[in-house]
Amino acid sequence: MQSPVAQRQQGAVDRSGATALGDVVELILDKGLVIDAFVRVSLIGIEVLSIEARIVVASVDTYLRYAQAINGFSVSGGTS
């Protein structure tokens, strides 16, 4: 399942900026300084569209997905 997106591949490691939207979302919505901790008076409340969190919740649905996923694979030794 190689990504068709042009990515510089060097040896055994893929290198890229955090340009995939998923990588970006993970960074700038969850991490970084929160401005409210520094500023109160002159903050502007802008509405931020909620982006669906990609959190895997342990649930029946998740388990069923695992059960489905493991169907496609055959047993192999540790090395392959």
Place this chain on the structure above:
Amino acid sequence: MTAQYVYGVTFAATVIPENLTGIDGAAVTLVTHGRCGAVVSDLNAGRPLGTRYDLLAHENVLASLARGDTPVLPFRFGAAMSGAGEVAGELLSDNKERLLADLEQLAGRIELVVKGRYDNGSAYREVLAEEPEILEIRERIQGLPEDSTYNERVHLGELVAIAMAAKQAADGERLVAALSPYAERLATRATAREDEAANVAFLVERDRRAEFEKAVEALGEQWAGRVRLRLLGPMPPYDFVSSGSGQEAA
């Protein structure tokens, strides 16, 4: 008075790259006070933010600075203030000790993120080989109608989930053990996908970046065919900005 979108805080002496644009293509500028500078652009606060273009613009501004040698404290998406005077006063002047202390502490350091993904189902194959019960249940319900095997399938999936979580934890520890000698701090992030082997952020001194990357290459070769590694960055120290966040890299 024009509203300002705030990307982050850096030293006042920072030179913003020419033609760097942010949200809605607005020019990125620096509002300074004393030794601190806020990286901002004009904002027309008339619409909700959060389209993919907004998110990518925010990240691109900060990544551009990190790729140059600029230390920058990244703000979380969606920070906006009423005007440039307020940015200089309430943000920079009122918080200057704390901002400067954080900047000094992070100067000369970059964040590099290493993500690993199980290659071509390798983790599932290992789980099948290592957990006879999983293989047994799978064989037993194969070919039976889904309705009659609902409970077995939930149980099977639970066992797989547990085995995968143990595998992810072990591989995360191996990755941290291999790379932490070359880093100053690290922050383990939750793995968000089933096929994700590890997701760890490292704070690395610029001078040691080459060493660190060599260690990532070595691990990638060791795991070839099993776990595919991705190296992201350098990026601003998103995972290390709130003081004391992350843990010491041994």
